[in-house]
Amino acid sequence: PPDVEQLGKASWSLLHTLAARYPNEPNAEQQSDMGQFISLFAKLYPCWFCAKDFKKYIEENKPVLESQEKFGRWLCDAHNSVNVKIGKPKFDCNLWRQRWKDGWDN
Numbered sequence: 001p002p003d004v005e006q007l008g009k010a011s012w013s014l015l016h017t018l019a020a021r022y023p024n025e026p027n028a029e030q031q032s033d034m035g036q037f038i039s040l041f042a043k044l045y046p047c048w049f050c051a052k053d054f055k056k057y058i059e060e061n062k063p064v065l066e067s068q069e070k071f072g073r074w075l076c077d078a079h080n081s082v083n084v085k086i087g088k089p090k091f092d093c094n095l096w097r098q099r100w101k102d103g104w105d106n
């Protein structure tokens, strides 16, 4: 359905942009805040079958919050798990920073 796709594209944009603005050396509060955000995001995501699988993914693959690089990679892997699930090609996670921080047109 188109709204699941539009919602998805907008949501990944928000999530990866948050990762690109996450500190290189996050303190305990910053790590806790992002962990809670991801958990609540998964709980409240307004596509129920997406949310169901994403919650399960997060339980099995806890967010890695120790640095911007680690969180960015974790999020890229999480996005790839959805790509695989819906038959889209995997994204090369070596390029996540270039895509979402330094930026290229999409």
Ligand code: FAD
Pocket (backbone or CB within 6 Å): 004, 005, 006, 007, 008, 009, 010, 011, 012, 013, 016, 045, 049, 050, 051, 053, 054, 075, 076, 077, 078, 079, 080, 082, 083, 085, 086, 090, 091, 096, 099, 106
């Ligand atoms: P998107 O997958 O939305 O990606 C947007 C852009 O991000 C791409 O153009 C690319 O430049 C970049 N990108 C792609 N992969 C990565 C990556 N791994 N890391 C970093 N950047 C990347 N749809 C369903 O049909 N079923 C589901 O179960 C489902 N679950 C979802 C769960 C979540 C939490 C979210 C946020 C979305 C989910 N979606 C689901 C939507 C789906 O992931 C896509 O957003 C949607 O299909 C639109 O795809 P798109 O081709 O526009 O690119």
